[in-house]
Structures are given as structure tokens and as C-alpha cells.
Amino acid sequence: MDSGGFLFLKNNKMGVSANKISDVYEKAKIDIGVTLDHPLNPSLSSSENRKRWECTLRNTEVMFLTKGSYGFMPVVHGYTLNELKKSCQQIRNIVGEPALIGIGSLVPLIKASYLGNGFLYRRSNGENGDHITFIADALKLVREEFPNSFMHVFGVGGITTALLMFALGADSVDSVAWRLKAGYGAIQLPGISDRFLSPRPESKKSRPVLSEKEEKTLAHCDCPICINYRKIGWQKRRLDNSFKSRAIHNGWIFLKEVVAFRDEIFKGKGYHFIVERLSKQHRLSKLFLHSIQE
Numbered sequence: 450m451d452s453g454g455f456l457f458l459k460n461n462k463m464g465v466s467a468n469k470i471s472d473v474y475e476k477a478k479i480d481i482g483v484t485l486d487h488p489l490n491p492s493l494s495s496s497e498n499r500k501r502w503e504c505t506l507r508n509t510e511v512m513f514l515t516k517g518s519y520g521f522m523p524v525v526h527g528y529t530l531n532e533l534k535k536s537c538q539q540i541r542n543i544v545g546e547p548a549l550i551g552i553g554s555l556v557p558l559i560k561a562s563y564l565g566n567g568f569l570y571r572r573s574n575g576e577n578g579d580h581i582t583f584i585a586d587a588l589k590l591v592r593e594e595f596p597n598s599f600m601h602v603f604g605v606g607g608i609t610t611a612l613l614m615f616a617l618g619a620d621s622v623d624s625v626a627w628r629l630k631a632g633y634g635a636i637q638l639p640g641i642s643d644r645f646l647s648p649r650p651e652s653k654k655s656r657p658v659l660s661e662k663e664e665k666t667l668a669h670c671d672c673p674i675c676i677n678y679r680k681i682g683w684q685k686r687r688l689d690n691s692f693k694s695r696a697i698h699n700g701w702i703f704l705k706e707v708v709a710f711r712d713e714i715f716k717g718k719g720y721h722f723i724v725e726r727l728s729k730q731h732r733l734s735k736l737f738l739h740s741i742q743e
């Protein structure tokens with residue numbers, strides 16, 4: 450269970466206390482609870498962001514001391530590698546070696562929102578990096594600081610971005626893209642970008658309509674919705690007419706893609722699996738595609 454701290458990304462003060470969140474976790478009998486963290490915002494000054502991190506640290510201490518039997522996940526934040534390294538040390542001072550560790554504040558970098566005049570930091574080789582290289586450098590740094598911890602990345606977006614996070618060293622991610630896509634009428638399919646099942650001129654997003662060839666891929670879907678249909682026409686109609694059915698289908702495809710990617714890693718073909726799915730237009734493509742050209 451997450452604390453809801455992300456809701457305060459755009460607010461300077463948090464409207465909820467760490468003790469309150471601890472109570473909710475206790476009552477909900479959760480397995481894993483995330484610290485009440487105040488995400489950094491790249492459009493704020495470094496002193497404002499420092500105050501946010503200090504608030505997160507205080508909350509982490511309170512929640513760690515009062516936590517029940519659930520697994521507690523502290524979260525590190527920082528917009529320079531030094532800041533991030535320091536926050537790892539500060540977390541270690543409070544909880545020791547964490548079994549679970551989260552990396553926060555990456556959402557504005559992944560979405561490239563609130564970046565103002567851009568995002569700049571010093572890479573470990575002394576070169577300047579941008580918001581894209583920072584994502585890779587941050588995951589590497591936290592993985593090196595906590596080699597034995599289960600590492601979670603918050604708010605990663607779509608399937609491809611999730612797979613890239615796994616490739617960069619994450620153990621788990623969370624994403625609402627599958628549900629958002631269902632909301633505007635799109636379905637996901639393995640290895641194919643989003644599709645509409647019929648033209649949707651009223652939708653805010655434009656997506657290609659499923660082709661005849663892609664219908665064959667959909668016909669093989671074994672999600673809890675599609676499995677009930679032998680005829681593709683009925684299956685398409687059900688998905689086209691029901692948000693809930695699309696959400697279940699999309700969530701299923703998301704998880705199936707993760708499982709398929711992990712299988713390919715064991716065969717030594719993880720990189721190939723990703724590159725096949727990665728378009729040059731993807732925000733994070735430069736982290737992966739340049740190594741092919743070289």
C-alpha cells in the first residue's frame with residue numbers, strides 16, 4: 450500500500466501525518482507499506498526540495514519505529530547523484546539494510562513535466578547528464594548502495610517503460626497506464642502499441658484501429674475476459690463496449706509482458722525483447738538504442 454504522498458507533489462505542505470498513515474496500514478493488515486514521502490519537484494529550488502526530503506526522513510523514522518508486522522518500504526529521493534547517495538546513507542542510518550527500497554521523484558523526469566529550463570546534473574564520469582540519463586544513473590546508484598534489497602520504482606507509465614525499468618535493475622514498478630488507456634477506449638497487445646477496436650472520433654487520444662492481422666493476436670488472448678469468447682467479433686464487441694473489460698484485459702497483458710520479458714532474460718535474449726518493442730520516439734529510447742548503432 451502506498452501512502453498517497455505523491456498527491457502532494459504540487460503542494461508545499463502535506464495534509465496528513467505519518468502516524469495517521471501508520472494507523473491506516475495497521476487496520477488494513479497490509480503486506481508492504483510505503484513511507485509517507487514528499488516527492489521532490491524539479492521546478493522547485495534545491496532548498497525547497499531539501500525541506501521535502503527532511504520531511505520524508507522524519508516520517509520514515511516515525512513510521513519505522515511504530516510499524517507493525519508488515520514489510521516497510523523507505524523511499525529515496527534526490528536530483529543529483531550526491532544527494533541520492535546521501536539519502537541512501539540517511540535511510541541506512543534509520544532502518545539499517547532495508548529489505549525493500551523505493552526510488553521516488555522520477556515521475557516528472559519520466560514524463561518530462563515541470564522541467565522548466567531543463568534538468569542538468571553531473572554524471573559520475575564528470576560529464577553533464579539530462580533527465581533521461583539521470584533515471585538510469587539513479588537506478589544504478591541505488592542498486593549499488595543496496596545490492597540485496599528489493600528495489601521498486603514508482604509511477605513508470607506504460608508497458609515499455611516498465612520493461613526498461615526492469616532492464617535498468619528495478620525488481621518491481623507500479624503503473625496506472627493500463628487503466629488510463631482502458632479509460633479512453635484503447636486495448637494493449639503484446640509487442641504492439643495501443644489500439645482502438647473501432648474508430649473513436651470523440652476520444653481525446655488518437656490510436657490506430659486494430660488491423661485484421663492484429664486480430665489474430667487478440668484472438669489468442671487468455672485474459673479472464675477474452676477467454677470466454679470463441680468468436681473474435683463478440684470478443685471485440687465486449688472489449689469495445691466495457692471499460693472494466695478493457696482494464697482487466699490491459700492489466701493482464703501488462704503482467705504477461707513482464708513474465709515474457711523475464712523468460713527471455715533467462716534465455717539471454719532480454720535485450721532483444723526490449724529493442725523489438727522500443728520505438729525511436731520512446732522517451733527513454735536513447736538509453737538503449739544507441740548501443741546497437743555503436
Ligand SMILES: [Zn+2]
Pocket residue numbers: 670671672673674675676698701
Ligand atoms: Zn484479453
